Amino acid sequence: MKAFQLTGLREMALRDVPDPQITHPTDVLVQIGVVGVCGSDIHYYTSGRIGSQVVEYPFTVGHECAGTVLEVGSAVTRVRAGDRVAIDPAMTCGQCDQCQSGRENTCRELRFLGCPGQAEGSLSEYVVMPEHSCFPIADALSLEDATLSEPLAIGVYAVEQSGLARNARIGILGMGPIGHSVLLPALHAGCRDCYCTDLIDSRCAAATRAGAAWVGNPQHQDVVAAIGERVPSGLDLVFECCGQQEALDQAVALLRPGGTLMIIGIPETDRISFNPDQIRRKELTLVNVRRQRGCVQKALDLISAHPADTARWITHRYPFSDTPAAFDLVAGYRDGVLKAAIHFAK
Numbered sequence: 001m002k003a004f005q006l007t008g009l010r011e012m013a014l015r016d017v018p019d020p021q022i023t024h025p026t027d028v029l030v031q032i033g034v035v036g037v038c039g040s041d042i043h044y045y046t047s048g049r050i051g052s053q054v055v056e057y058p059f060t061v062g063h064e065c066a067g068t069v070l071e072v073g074s075a076v077t078r079v080r081a082g083d084r085v086a087i088d089p090a091m092t093c094g095q096c097d098q099c100q101s102g103r104e105n106t107c108r109e110l111r112f113l114g115c116p117g118q119a120e121g122s123l124s125e126y127v128v129m130p131e132h133s134c135f136p137i138a139d140a141l142s143l144e145d146a147t148l149s150e151p152l153a154i155g156v157y158a159v160e161q162s163g164l165a166r167n168a169r170i171g172i173l174g175m176g177p178i179g180h181s182v183l184l185p186a187l188h189a190g191c192r193d194c195y196c197t198d199l200i201d202s203r204c205a206a207a208t209r210a211g212a213a214w215v216g217n218p219q220h221q222d223v224v225a226a227i228g229e230r231v232p233s234g235l236d237l238v239f240e241c242c243g244q245q246e247a248l249d250q251a252v253a254l255l256r257p258g259g260t261l262m263i264i265g266i267p268e269t270d271r272i273s274f275n276p277d278q279i280r281r282k283e284l285t286l287v288n289v290r291r292q293r294g295c296v297q298k299a300l301d302l303i304s305a306h307p308a309d310t311a312r313w314i315t316h317r318y319p320f321s322d323t324p325a326a327f328d329l330v331a332g333y334r335d336g337v338l339k340a341a342i343h344f345a346k
Contacts, residue, residue, distance in 0.1 A: 003124035004323040005058035009048055010331070012324045015058060017120075020128040025075035028134050030085060033143040035122050036064030036314075037330045037340045038151065039176060040266060041114065045327050050266060053116045062121035062342075063089035063113040066137065066146035076131045085134040086146035087122070088153075088296045089113035092132075105157075105293040123323060125344065135296050138304050144317075144341050145303055148310050151339075152299035154264065155181030157292035159189055162237050162262050166190035171227065171235045171254050172212075174242025174265055175203040177313060177339045180210060182239045182264070184309055185302065187211050195227045195235065197250070198242075202336035206312065218246065224253045234259060243267040252278050260285040316340040 003017045022029055040050060041061045048055045069083045079085055092099055093109035113129075114121025137146045159182060164170065168191045172179045175198040183194060193213035198204050204215045214230060216223040227235070234256025240247050243265030251261050252274060261284055279286070303310050315338045318326040326340045 001125040002320075003060045003120070004320070005060045005123075006044060006048075006055055007058050010046060010328075012045075012327065013058070014321070014323075017060070017124065020126055022071060022073050022128060024130070025073040026131045027073040027128050028069055028076055028079060028085075028131055029071040029126060029128050030067040030087065030134065031070050031126055032065055032067040032122055032124065033084075033344055034066055034147050035062045035342045035344075036147040036150070037326055037342065038064050039178070041121075042327065042331050043266065043268060044114075044116070046331050047268060049116075051270065055116045059116060060120040060123050061114040062123035063115075064147045064150040065089070065113070065122035065127070066143040067127075069134070070126070073131075078131050079134050079136055083136050084143060084146070086137050086149045086296065086300060087113070087127070087129055088133040088135065089122070089150065090133065090291065091119065091130055103293065105291050123342070135300060137300060140307075141300070141304060144314060144343075145307065145310065146300070147341065148303060148313060148339075149296050149299040151177045152181045152184070152302060152310065153292040153295040154178060154289070155183075156185045156295040156298050156302065158182055158239060158262050158264055158289045159185045160295070161287060161289060162239070162260060164189050164191060164237060167192040168236040169193050169195070169231050171195045171197070171238040171251065172207075173197050173238065173240050173247040173251055174244070175207040175215075176241065178264055179203075179239070179241040180206070180313055180338070182241060183207065183210055183212065184306065188302070188306075193231075195230070195254075197223045197247075200333055200336075203338060206338060209312065210309065218250070224250050227254055236260070237262065239264055241265050245269070245272055248272055248274065252282075252284065255282060255284055257282045258284075260287060262287050262289055264289045313339045314341045318342050320344045
């Protein structure tokens with residue numbers, strides 16, 4: 001089969017690789033139809049690593065995907081050949097202490113599509129996934145819609161983990177796809193006002209259209225002061241979605257005493273820092289978000305219920321043959337890109 005593989009920093013090549021095979025009774029062979037380009041894919045493309053996960057070339061990235069089932073193992077009952085499915089890229093062992101305690105997202109034997117040292121990614125014609133990673137999609141949803149369930153599931157999970165209460169005032173720092181994936185479930189959970197920031201004006205405009213109460217660009221104004229004027233007592237929750245030290249500092253300043261910082265963004269650096277005097281005196285709660293658990297179907301249901309809200313997320317579409325161009329676009333934040341989708345030929 002054909003796969004686009006990373007061959008060096010900012011280098012990709014279309015290569016012939018072996019077809020994946022069903023080897024376990026619970027395996028499902030899927031023909032990929034659409035892949036979304038994620039920020040983590042771009043980290044591997046531009047720097048070759050995320051923390052301890054380092055690319056060994058050549059390597060296939062990609063994990064936001066959906067496709068059509070071609071073949072199933074002898075024990076599969078959840079899907080059958082011909083079904084269109086969204087794919088949860090996490091492949092958990094189900095046996096370790098984390099899985100047994102309901103923490104599959106921190107599985108000690110986790111394999112994740114497109115993660116170095118774990119599993120080749122979905123920028124290929126076919127993948128084999130365990131049955132539990134395959135979610136049949138409603139007839140009304142396109143494969144493109146279904147790819148959004150992966151980032152949206154992270155947002156749904158983050159909102160659930162935050163304990164967001166109705167009428168809460170929240171902040172979302174970084175309005176890329178993950179920021180939007182937090183905003184949608186937060187609004188539907190009943191938050192009172194959402195204050196959003198981003199360094200890209202087109203993303204600020206998109207956040208306004210999506211229902212944010214206020215949006216600001218830190219390059220043009222003091223966002224901490226501007227939000228402080230509107231909410232002098234401080235925000236109840238802040239979701240940090242861009243992985244930047246400046247945003248973490250802003251989040252600490254924006255939170256009220258007793259507030260909660262949800263850390264979702266992936267920093268490109270090995271260390272981040274906090275002012276201990278500020279977080280101690282405010283008695284802030286810091287919560288790290290590790291992908292998601294149990295939220296893919298919830299995300300699909302949310303997409304089905306509010307298709308217009310998610311339809312705006314995908315701003316650019318490319319054929320599989322133009323995958324490098326899609327990666328260059330997203331890596332350069334060009335042309336107002338929010339999310340790029342790569343379509344395979346039918």
